[in-house]
Each structure stands twice: as C-alpha cells, then as structure tokens.
Amino acid sequence: MTVVMLAVFIAMVGIASQYPPDARFMPFVAGIPAIALCLLQLYLDLRRSRRVREHETARQKLSRITGGRIDFDMARERPAAVRSTPHSSATVRRELALWGYFLGLVGGVLLFGFMATIPVFVVVFLRQWAKTSWSFALGLAVAASTVLYLVFILGLKVGPHPGFVTGFILERLFG
Amino acid sequence: MIETMFGTLFTMLTTPYYLWLMLIAVLIGIWVGITPGIGGKLSIALAIPFVFGWEMIPGAIFLLTMHAVNGTSGQISSIMFGVPGDGDDAATVLDGHPMAQKGEAGRALGASMTASGVGGIIGAIVFALMIPVLEPVVLAFSPAEFFLLALLGITFIAFLAGGSGIFKGIIVGLYGMMLGTIGMDPQTGTARYSGDYLFLWDGLSLVTAVLAIFAVPEMIALGVKGGAISAVSKEAAKYSYRQLFDGVLDVPRHWWLVIRTSVIGAVIGMIPGLGGSAAAWICYGHAVQSSGTPERFGKGAVEGVIAPETASNAKEGGSLLPTLFFGIPGSSGMAILLGAFLILGIQPGPTLITQNLELVWMLIWALVVGNIMAVVILLFFARWVALLTFVRGELLIPFVLILCVVGAFVNEAQWENLVILVVLSAIGYGLLRADWPRAPFVIGLVLGPIAEESLHKALALWGPGFFLRPLSLVLIALIALTIGWAVYTGRRQSLAIGTGAVAK
Numbered sequence: 001m002t003v004v005m006l007a008v009f010i011a012m013v014g015i016a017s018q019y020p021p022d023a024r025f026m027p028f029v030a031g032i033p034a035i036a037l038c039l040l041q042l043y044l045d046l047r048r049s050r051r052v053r054e055h056e057t058a059r060q061k062l063s064r065i066t067g068g069r070i071d072f073d074m075a076r077e078r079p080a081a082v083r084s085t086p087h088s089s090a091t092v093r094r095e096l097a098l099w100g101y102f103l104g105l106v107g108g109v110l111l112f113g114f115m116a117t118i119p120v121f122v123v124v125f126l127r128q129w130a131k132t133s134w135s136f137a138l139g140l141a142v143a144a145s146t147v148l149y150l151v152f153i154l155g156l157k158v159g160p161h162p163g164f165v166t167g168f169i170l171e172r173l174f175g
Numbered sequence: 176m177i178e179t180m181f182g183t184l185f186t187m188l189t190t191p192y193y194l195w196l197m198l199i200a201v202l203i204g205i206w207v208g209i210t211p212g213i214g215g216k217l218s219i220a221l222a223i224p225f226v227f228g229w230e231m232i233p234g235a236i237f238l239l240t241m242h243a244v245n246g247t248s249g250q251i252s253s254i255m256f257g258v259p260g261d262g263d264d265a266a267t268v269l270d271g272h273p274m275a276q277k278g279e280a281g282r283a284l285g286a287s288m289t290a291s292g293v294g295g296i297i298g299a300i301v302f303a304l305m306i307p308v309l310e311p312v313v314l315a316f317s318p319a320e321f322f323l324l325a326l327l328g329i330t331f332i333a334f335l336a337g338g339s340g341i342f343k344g345i346i347v348g349l350y351g352m353m354l355g356t357i358g359m360d361p362q363t364g365t366a367r368y369s370g371d372y373l374f375l376w377d378g379l380s381l382v383t384a385v386l387a388i389f390a391v392p393e394m395i396a397l398g399v400k401g402g403a404i405s406a407v408s409k410e411a412a413k414y415s416y417r418q419l420f421d422g423v424l425d426v427p428r429h430w431w432l433v434i435r436t437s438v439i440g441a442v443i444g445m446i447p448g449l450g451g452s453a454a455a456w457i458c459y460g461h462a463v464q465s466s467g468t469p470e471r472f473g474k475g476a477v478e479g480v481i482a483p484e485t486a487s488n489a490k491e492g493g494s495l496l497p498t499l500f501f502g503i504p505g506s507s508g509m510a511i512l513l514g515a516f517l518i519l520g521i522q523p524g525p526t527l528i529t530q531n532l533e534l535v536w537m538l539i540w541a542l543v544v545g546n547i548m549a550v551v552i553l554l555f556f557a558r559w560v561a562l563l564t565f566v567r568g569e570l571l572i573p574f575v576l577i578l579c580v581v582g583a584f585v586n587e588a589q590w591e592n593l594v595i596l597v598v599l600s601a602i603g604y605g606l607l608r609a610d611w612p613r614a615p616f617v618i619g620l621v622l623g624p625i626a627e628e629s630l631h632k633a634l635a636l637w638g639p640g641f642f643l644r645p646l647s648l649v650l651i652a653l654i655a656l657t658i659g660w661a662v663y664t665g666r667r668q669s670l671a672i673g674t675g676a677v678a679k
C-alpha cells in the first residue's frame with residue numbers, strides 16, 4: 001500500500017509541476033510532505049519485515065537444533081507484523097467473487113441502466129451467494145426495484161441512467 | 176442567546192415535518208445500531224445521497240439524530256447475546272451480559288437504554304454550556320489558524336490509528352487533501368487533474384468518495400467474513416416489563432454516577448483523537464474505582480452497564496463541538512458527519528456562532544429529542560428489535576451496494592461517478608485490507624479546499640511568516656506533540672514486545 005501511495009503522490013506532484021505557481025501550490029503543500037512520509041513509512045515497513053524474517057530464521061534454527069521435538073510457542077512475543085493473519089486462498093476467492101458482483105452491478109447499470117440491472121443483480125446475488133430460495137430472492141428483487149422507483153424516480157425526481165445499450169437493444173427488438 | 180435557545184426548541188416541537196424526520200431518523204438509527212454489519216459511519220455515508228439537496232436544517236437534524244441514537248440500540252446485542260456492535264458497546268458486555276445470564280436481561284436493558292438517553296441529553300447540555308465559553312476562542316481564529324486546524328484535524332484522526340500508524344493516517348489524510356484539489360483552481364482557473372473531463376471540473380463528488388472509501392469496502396469485508404450472529408438462541412431475547420422498569424429506576428438510583436460519567440464522556444468527546452471507545456472504557460474504570468464493592472463488577476453489576484452507556488452517548492454532544500466550531504471531528508463517525516454537513520452547505524467555523532446559532536441550537540435539541548424518542552421506542556419494543564440481530568449480514572450486501580451505486584449517481588446525475596466509485600472503492604478496500612485508517616481521507620477531502628482557501632488568504636495577509644502568529648504556534652506545537660506522542664507510544668510498544676521476548 002505504501003508503494004502504491006508513493007507512486008500516486010509522485011505522479012500527482014509531477015503533474016502539478018506543470019501548473020502555474022498558484023495552482024500547483026496546494027498540491028505541493030500536500031504532496032511533497034506526503035512523499036516524504038511515504039518514504040519514511042516504506043523504511044518502517046522494510047525494517048519490520050526484516051525483523052519478521054530474522055524472527056522466523058531464529059525460530060527455524062531453534063527447531064533444527066532441537067530436531068523439531070520442542071514446539072517453541074512464541075506467538076505472544078512475536079512482532080505485530082507476524083501476528084497478522086495471512087489472507088488464505090479461500091478468502092481471496094471470496095474477495096474476488098464479491099468484487100465480481102460489484103463490478104457486474106456497476107457494469108450492468110452503465111450498459112443496461114438501473115431498472116433492468118437492479119432486480120437481476122438482487123436475484124443473482126441472493127441465489128448464488130446467500131443461497132436463498134427463488135421466492136425470497138424474487139420477492140426482495142421486486143421490493144428493491146419498487147423502492148428505487150418510488151424513492152428516487154417519483155420521490156427525488158432523479159432520472160435514472162438508462163444504460164448505453166438499452167436503447168439499441170430495444171430498437172432492435174421492437175423497431 | 177436564551178431567545179434562540181428556546182425559540183429553536185419551540186420550532187422543533189411544533190413543526191411536524193421536523194418531528195417526522197426525527198422519528199424516521201431514530202428508527203433508521205435503531206435499525207442500523209442493532210443490525211450486524213452496518214455501523215454508524217456506514218449509515219451516515221449511505222444516508223448522504225438521500226439528504227442531498229435538502230435544506231440545511233432538516234438535513235442536519237436527520238443525519239445527527241440518526242448518528243446519535245446508533246449507540247442506544249447497539250447495546251441490545253451486547254447485553255442479550257454478549258456480542259458488542261462496536262467498540263463503544265464492548266465495555267457494556269462486561270456486566271450487561273452476566274446480568275442477562277443471571278436472568279436480569281430486562282433490568283440491564285432498562286438501565287442501559289435509560290442511561291444512554293440521559294447521557295445523550297447531558298452531553299447536549301454540556302455542549303450548550305460550552306458555547307459561550309468557546310465563542311471568544313473561535314472568533315479569535317484567523318485564516319492562518321484555519322489552515323493549521325485542517326492539518327491538526329488530519330493529525331488527530333490519524334492518531335486514532337494508534338502508535339506508528341499515525342504516519343499512515345497522515346498519508347491518507349494528505350491523499351484526501353490531494354484529491355480535494357481536483358477541479359478548477361479558484362485562484363488561477365486552471366483545471367487541475369481533470370484534463371478534458373468536464374465532470375471533474377467541479378471537483379470530486381464527496382458523496383461518491385465517502386461511499387467508495389467506507390461503504391463498498393465494508394460490504395465486501397462483510398461478505399468475506401460473514402456477519403450473522405444467529406447462533407445465539409432467540410430465547411435469550413425474552414424478559415418481563417417489570418424487570419425493564421426496575422432497570423429504568425436504576426438510573427435515578429445512581430444519579431451521581433450518571434452525572435459524573437456523562438460529563439466525563441462529553442469532555443472526552445471534545446478531545447479529538449481519543450476515540451469513541453475511550454469514553455466508555457474510562458467511565459467503566461471510573462465506576463469500578465469509585466464503587467465501595469468493586470468485586471461485583473464483571474459479574475453483573477448494574478453500575479457497570481450504566482457508566483459506559485452514559486459516557487458513550489454523552490460523548491456525541493461533546494464531539495460535535497470541535498466538529499462544528501473548528502472543523503476537527505472528534506471521531507471517525509463525526510468525520511463523515513462533517514463531510515455530510517458540508518454537502519448540506521454547513522461551513523464549520525466561527526460563522527456558525529455569529530450567523531447560524533439557530534442551526535447549532537437545532538442540532539443540540541435534535542440530540543436531546545432524538546435520544547428521548549429512541550429510549551421510549553426501545554423501552555417498549557426492545558424485545559422485538561433484538562430479533563434484528565438475527566438478520567444475516569449477507570442479505571444486506573446487495574441492497575447496500577445498490578444504495579452506493581444509486582447514491583453515487585443521483586447527487587450529480589452523471590454516470591462517470593460510477594467509474595470514480597469503482598476506482599475509489601478499490602483504493603478504499605486496499606486501505607481496509609492493509610489495515611490503514613480511512614477516516615483521515617474524508618477529513619482531507621472535506622477540509623482540503625477550506626485549507627487551500629485559508630492558506631492563500633493567510634499568505635496574502637501576513638506573507639510566509641503567518642505561522643509565527645501566537646495561536647498558529649500553539650497549533651503547530653499541538654500537531655508536533657500529537658505526532659511525537661504517537662511515535663513515542665509506538666516505539667514503547669515495540670520495545671515492550673522485544674523486552675518481553677528477551678525476558679522469556
């Protein structure tokens with residue numbers, strides 16, 4: 001994360017350097033100290049990971065000496081970075097699946113509009129992810145679409161995004 | 176001031192529109208407080224699209240009332256099932272759940288709800304009493320100090336990350352500030368970071384940013400870990416109204432403790448950076464220390480329920496003070512609330528006292544009336560409200576995600592905001608997964624433009640030496656002390672870990 005942040009700040013400060021002095025002043029005021037802090041954080045991260053490596057090496061060495069017969073339970077003394085639970089492959093799969101749903105929702109709204117995407121998304125998510133029954137999923141999909149229509153379209157008078165291909169599809173289907 | 180004080184109360188109580196809004200806000204706040212997976216911060220972020228375009232006073236009343244009553248219902252799952260909704264409620268578990276296990280769930284609930292309500296009201300009173308004290312201080316602040324206050328706000332919120340995490344917090348805050356510069360520069364008319372994209376010329380949509388950084392990552396995290404606590408028996412939710420009433424009477428029985436912990440909670444709320452849970456835990460400790468029979472605590476002492484509950488609700492009134500008058504939110508929840516206030520057109524700072532005191536009093540009364548409403552509703556319906564705890568978190572995910580997408584779209588009716596939502600959500604989730612604080616981002620984004628304007632004004636008035644003004648020096652010292660203290664405690668923690676290992 002630190003590296004990502006550092007890259008973002010360097011890019012933004014670099015872009016700002018092309019602006020007139022008054023316009024680049026604030027990006028410099030925020031960006032340059034941020035770059036310095038990112039470098040400091042990077043140093044702290046590297047130092048921490050080195051400690052973790054040293055700790056792991058020491059543990060392995062002890063384990064080798066004792067032939068692995070003694071379990072050195074050093075969990076409580078381990079540095080904070082070691083204690084953090086690693087992300088298992090199952091977790092990553094769930095994360096990717098959820099991101100897929102979210103991107104599907106946004107992509108669906110952009111392509112087909114709110115009114116077509118929302119009921120489909122609710123049904124697919126509830127059936128596939130939450131493993132609910134068809135009737136429950138369909139009922140909630142209808143409820144969500146109705147609330148969306150009543151609150152946003154009738155209540156707040158917001159014209160929902162119609163979708164980029166909805167018009168094209170409707171034209172093809174119905175002329 | 177007295178006229179404004181009672182005039183606003185009269186207006187609030189005689190305007191059905193305000194009362195309806197508050198009732199809806201209280202019901203949503205109660206629902207959010209008890210439903211697993213949705214916290215107070217998330218509820219404000221999700222409510223922003225709905226209040227967008229509302230008038231200042233009704234919008235602010237709605238959001239504040241909703242935020243203020245979150246904690247009142249959050250304790251139900253703590254007491255009945257031993258599952259705290261958030262950090263604030265964790266202290267209540269210590270004695271609340273043992274009471275429920277002893278068959279005194281009703282008494283514990285009655286005491287905690289009444290204590291929460293009374294704490295919220297006393298917190299609002301402390302806030303009101305502080306206005307005349309703070310007025311000259313706030314009015315003494317100039318653009319130079321407001322620029323430094325923005326930096327101080329980021330530093331304080333970053334401090335919540337704890338120890339050496341303060342650097343991460345400040346980096347995230349500065350990132351928010353950086354993104355706050357996107358759009359047309361008010362000084363030169365240069366389009367910064369927006370190129371030919373017209374939708375960016377007015378700046379990044381705050382609603383989209385808040386939803387992306389908080390709501391979407393929270394939902395993905397909820398989906399990954401799952402969020403139901405339905406393993407607990409529904410039988411635990413049963414109790415008698417006689418017990419409940421007995422619990423209500425426990426609050427006047429311990430009136431001196433209630434007043435002490437409420438005032439302590441409100442004062443802690445005024446100190447940005449201490450965090451919400453601190454008030455509850457400090458007051459729990461105070462209740463134990465001041466008790467003649469401390470051995471009862473942890474086994475079901477009603478004072479152990481009353482003290483943290485009064486404190487955690489009283490702190491809301493206290494934390495509103497730095498949020499409104501200095502633009503420094505006292506907690507991460509207040510940070511998002513501040514962003515929402517800005518969207519409604521409420522500018523934090525001295526103008527609130529000089530030109531908008533009516534709004535300030537409306538907010539104070541909203542805290543008082545909202546808390547009373549929440550207590551009355553919960554005292555009657557808590558047993559059924561408790562059943563909301565059994566809602567599977569997974570079922571909420573699609574609806575919250577839909578709200579996020581709709582919310583990002585409706586405030587400017589531009590599809591491009593959906594793309595921004597995805598990009599910022601990825602950053603928000605990256606921050607959450609890497610355990611970086613996210614609240615400073617909102618502060619940076621919200622206060623960035625104010626800080627830039629103040630900085631330009633300060634430079635025009637006093638030149639580069641503006642930070643040598645006495646008040647500015649005090650603020651710079653506070654920033655340095657906060658960072659220094661965070662680094663010191665971070666080092667001490669890591670040394671303690673090292674020493675522990677050697678001693679072993």
